Amino acid sequence: MSSPTRPSQMLRMTRTMRSLADTGVKRVLVIDDEEAIRVALAKFLRSRGYEVQTAESSEVALDILAIERFHVLLCDVRMPGISGLDLVPRALALDPDVAILMLTAVNDAPTATEALLLGAVDYLMKPIELADLEQVIQRALHKRELGIEQRKVDTMIREEVAQRTRELEKERAALRQLSVAVIDSLIAVQEAKDAYMRGHGHRVADMGASMAEYLGLNAEVVEAVRVAGRLHDVGKIGIREGVLHKPGALTPEEFEHVKEHVRIGLEVLRPLEFLGVALEFVADHHEHWDGGGYPRGIKGEDIAIGGRILCAADAFDSLTTRRPYREPIAAADAIEYLAAHVNSLMDPRVYEALRAVVVRRKSLVFIDDMIV
Numbered sequence: 001m002s003s004p005t006r007p008s009q010m011l012r013m014t015r016t017m018r019s020l021a022d023t024g025v026k027r028v029l030v031i032d033d034e035e036a037i038r039v040a041l042a043k044f045l046r047s048r049g050y051e052v053q054t055a056e057s058s059e060v061a062l063d064i065l066a067i068e069r070f071h072v073l074l075c076d077v078r079m080p081g082i083s084g085l086d087l088v089p090r091a092l093a094l095d096p097d098v099a100i101l102m103l104t105a106v107n108d109a110p111t112a113t114e115a116l117l118l119g120a121v122d123y124l125m126k127p128i129e130l131a132d133l134e135q136v137i138q139r140a141l142h143k144r145e146l147g148i149e150q151r152k153v154d155t156m157i158r159e160e161v162a163q164r165t166r167e168l169e170k171e172r173a174a175l176r177q178l179s180v181a182v183i184d185s186l187i188a189v190q191e192a193k194d195a196y197m198r199g200h201g202h203r204v205a206d207m208g209a210s211m212a213e214y215l216g217l218n219a220e221v222v223e224a225v226r227v228a229g230r231l232h233d234v235g236k237i238g239i240r241e242g243v244l245h246k247p248g249a250l251t252p253e254e255f256e257h258v259k260e261h262v263r264i265g266l267e268v269l270r271p272l273e274f275l276g277v278a279l280e281f282v283a284d285h286h287e288h289w290d291g292g293g294y295p296r297g298i299k300g301e302d303i304a305i306g307g308r309i310l311c312a313a314d315a316f317d318s319l320t321t322r323r324p325y326r327e328p329i330a331a332a333d334a335i336e337y338l339a340a341h342v343n344s345l346m347d348p349r350v351y352e353a354l355r356a357v358v359v360r361r362k363s364l365v366f367i368d369d370m371i372v
Contacts, residue, residue: 026141027051027069031061031084032076032103037126041074044130045137058082058090065094072140077104077111077123085111088118097148099140103128172274179272180227186268187234200317205229207313208306211353217305221277225306228281232310235265247324259294262286281306285314290344300347308347312338312354315345331358 028050030041035056042052053068055061059081061073073091077084088100102115102123112123121140124133187201209226217225236244239261243254250258266283269275284298284307291299293311303311319334329337335355342351 025049025051026071027053028072028074028137029053029055029061029064029068029070030074031055031058031079031087032074033057033079034076037076037103041128041133044133048134050137058084058087061087062090062094065091065098069095070098071144072137073098073100074137075100075102077102077115078106085115085118088115088120092119096151097144099144101136101140176272176274179274180231183231183234183269183272186237187231200321201230201233203317203321204232204310204313207316207354207357208309210357211309211313211350212306214353214356215305215309215349221306224276224278225281225309227275228278228285228306229310229313231265231269231275231278232282232285232314233261233265234268235261235263237268238264245324249325259286262295277304277306280304281310283307285310287311288345289342289347292344303347308350309353312346312350315341316354316358331362334358 026049028045030038030045030052031054032038032041033056038054038056042054045052053064053070055064057079058075061075062082075084075087075091082090084102088102091098091100100120102112102120103126104111104123105126107125115123121143122136124136205226206229208229209222212222212225239258243250243257246254262283262285266279269279269282272279281304283295284304287293287296287298287303287307288311289299289303289308291297315338316331316334319337320328320331322328335358338346338351338354342348346354
């Protein structure tokens with residue numbers, strides 16, 4: 001079991017960390033349960049200029065590694081208690097940069113393979129030729145330096161990529177805001193010329209987002225519904241004002257002209273690819289559950305969920321606001337009227353969401369009136 005770190009040990013660790021960073025002296029920890037081997041290896045390595053410390057077991061080695069750093073661990077494979085193989089991942093967890101060399105008295109290829117897979121950089125057979133030992137340690141030190149440099153490069157690359165990603169996302173966000181603001185301005189100009197449509201986009205967006213939340217859609221889809229609701233009628237900038245403001249019924253030719261606003265709107269919005277599914281929602285906001293809508297005449301689940309939501313929200317807002325050809329009706333009457341169009345105009349689940357949101361809003365207004 002590791003002993004608590006004492007102040008003197010902390011000071012020693014600080015000195016050790018500094019020595020690894022600031023001097024050319026290489027530190028080696030020799031771990032072997034046989035004292036004669038520990039002493040012989042330590043004596044040889046010190047004669048070659050290494051700073052050497054020894055440990056008679058893996059447990060002692062882990063205590064040392066908890067407070068000190070080494071360039072190389074020279075570790076026996078078979079020891080009482082924690083084996084050398086078990087020590088490898090624990091040592092690397094304490095110091096990922098340390099180079100671990102394994103010592104084994106048995107020419108056991110599976111054991112050697114396992115040691116390398118666990119993170120050791122090389123292994124030696126006992127008895128050890130001291131000249132070979134020094135060469136292997138030099139190779140291990142070289143691998144260690146390469147590994148440290150590679151990790152530094154990897155870290156720098158990750159940080160650079162992360163920084164650039166953040167910058168690009170800020171740029172994209174600014175572009176999104178600017179682009180939507182420009183489209184919003186177009187819609188504002190359009191609505192300013194038509195008292196009947198003023199605020200329509202905002203109301204549909206708000207109602208659609210509330211319905212999407214009621215349906216349990218994720219935050220990204222809710223926001224896409226909100227954006228699509230705000231932009232869904234941008235194509236009406238290409239529709240003749242005489243047709244938009246006509247107080248009576250439209251002729252077949254005029255109705256076909258009005259239907260063009262979906263295509264025109266998509267052409268206006270197409271460069272804004274970052275809008276993603278919001279563009280699909282705009283494309284489908286006049287499709288009907290039974291296939292009787294436009295422009296594609298698709299039906300049921302083939303219609304994007306955002307398109308189904310906006311179809312219902314748009315119909316509700318059209319019924320409850322003044323238009324050139326009729327007076328508005330009350331919200332409750334609009335909900336009752338639309339109930340007859342479930343399974344034709346609207347998805348039944350979407351209608352239920354619309355009804356629930358309208359009822360909730362009416363309840364909130366009633367509560368506010370009571371407070372006042």
